[in-house]
Amino acid sequence: MATAPAHDLRFGLDRRVTLAGPLALDCGTALAPVEIAYETYGTLNDEGSNVVLICHALTGDQYVASTHPITGKPGWWTRLVGAGKPVDPARHFIICANVIGSCMGSSGPASVNPATGLPWSMTFPVLTIADMVRAQALLLDHLGVGTLAAVIGGSMGGMQALSWPAMYPDRVRAALVIASTARHSAQNIAFHEVGRQAIMADPRWRGGAYYADGDAPSSGLAVARMAAHITYLSEAGLTEKFGRRLQDKANGELGVKSFGFDADFQIESYLRHQGISFVDRFDANSYLYITRAMDYYDLAEPHDGVLARAFMGTKTRFCLISFDTDWLYPTAESRRIVHALNAAGAEASFVELSSPFGHDAFLLDCPEMNRIIDGFLRAGESR
Known part of the structure; x- marks a missing residue:
């Protein structure tokens, strides 16, 4: 039985935590302490089985369903997250953390280097997508979360969502990867x-x-x-x-x-x-x-260039969604991931949706995407 964290879990509270670390980074150095800003929605159930981690894109942040403190605008994925939506605080304990390297409260170049008392600026260590995921894992450990019911992300968030079951196969029951890729192309x-x-x-x-x-x-x-x-x-x-x-x-x-x-x-x-x-x-x-972290992203690289090896033996369920007018991360990239998952024996579903809005379609009104995500999540909850 999981115990809910001692702090309040009311809808959309602005949270900051400083974790001692150190967080080992792919560049060969370590980051300590590690500051993480995050938002939560809903309540952790007694079994600790209802946690949904949402990963944000390049210019996103933790305010997935909360009013942004600078712009005053609604959260960037309120079409998906909220009461009666596919990701619902009435059913899920939802977590969204600002990635390290960003600028909305997590450790990044604008935060203070404790060794100097000055902003890190360009002395901040160069990061990878895997480093961002490791920092999220530290946060989940702090919150007492062992297993994720699902991890969801679009674009760069999809890179994180895909990396989670590759890096922590025993902690993720389901992964939704939307308008994303397994590696950054030359373009x-x-x-x-x-x-x-x-x-x-x-x-x-x-x-x-x-x-x-x-x-x-x-x-x-x-x-x-x-x-x-x-x-x-x-x-x-x-x-x-x-x-x-x-x-x-x-x-x-x-x-x-x-x-x-x-x-x-x-x-x-x-x-x-x-x-x-x-x-x-x-x-x-x-x-x-963050753009450099995305450019370094290649999930197959540590596995001799064979993407399927990243998922061998995984028990995670996968759902991939692409859009027919997305030329940044075209459908061919999602199909490549699906083929690798099939080769690894993973349970995977895939759909290409039609939209005139290109890559941004995953952030816009897309009832069919919501229907697919809702069905995928509910199928997992019924098991």
Whole structure:
């Protein structure tokens, strides 16, 4: 019988914990102490059998179903998590932790190095997806959670969700991997490098040492966000939403070209807005660290390049979901994972859903995705 943690488990409390560590990292060093910011929803049952871990994507955070403290916006996956939703605090004890390397309370370049009393900045150790998962395991140990009923994630969150049963096969009963991959491709790495170079080319980056005066490289980070955001969309979606339509001018004129380099087109204005709003809630150095962690991600690499070996003997149930217009992590990547799971003898289901919204489809209204996730989770609960 599991015992619920002593602290309150009310819906959506903002939590921080400092764990002694040390946390061994793939780069060969160790991190100590380890700060983790997380949110919980629901209550741990007496058997400790209802825990669902949600892993966030690159620019996500722990506020999966809570109001974001900076933007004031609802949580990023309220379409999936909440009362009456597939992941329901009435049935599940839900945990979502800010990954290490990020900037919403977990250890990262903006947090203080206890050895110096100053922000880590670029002296923070380089991370991997596996390191993020190890930190989550430390948090679960602290909370008294032994086994996960399910781990769920989309995009970079899917990388973590897929890594969990590979690294901790006895702790995960089910894994839902959405719009993700088992390794970063050359094209993925290339897009990330464009973003990193935009940040580092900003004169205000100063080798990452910008915390003292708060004059962050916001221009470079905004451009990085703009470039990345293009990869989250589809050509069909962009055409439908923006096409080649010109931006309405302040004086009320419609369809007027400036014959300059202002945001003449609606898509230009949209991307600039995405970039400007992003810098208010994210740290440039964290962007460097997390994109590098994603680029290093290759789940087959420790197994002589054979992905199936990562899952040999696993008893975890898997469900993979892809979207037909996602060109960042296309359906072929999910099929590769499914083939590996089949070769390993794992229980796996897979579906490709149709959506005009590209990679971002997993964050948007998708009733069919919700239906699949709900059915998959309930099937596990009935066993």
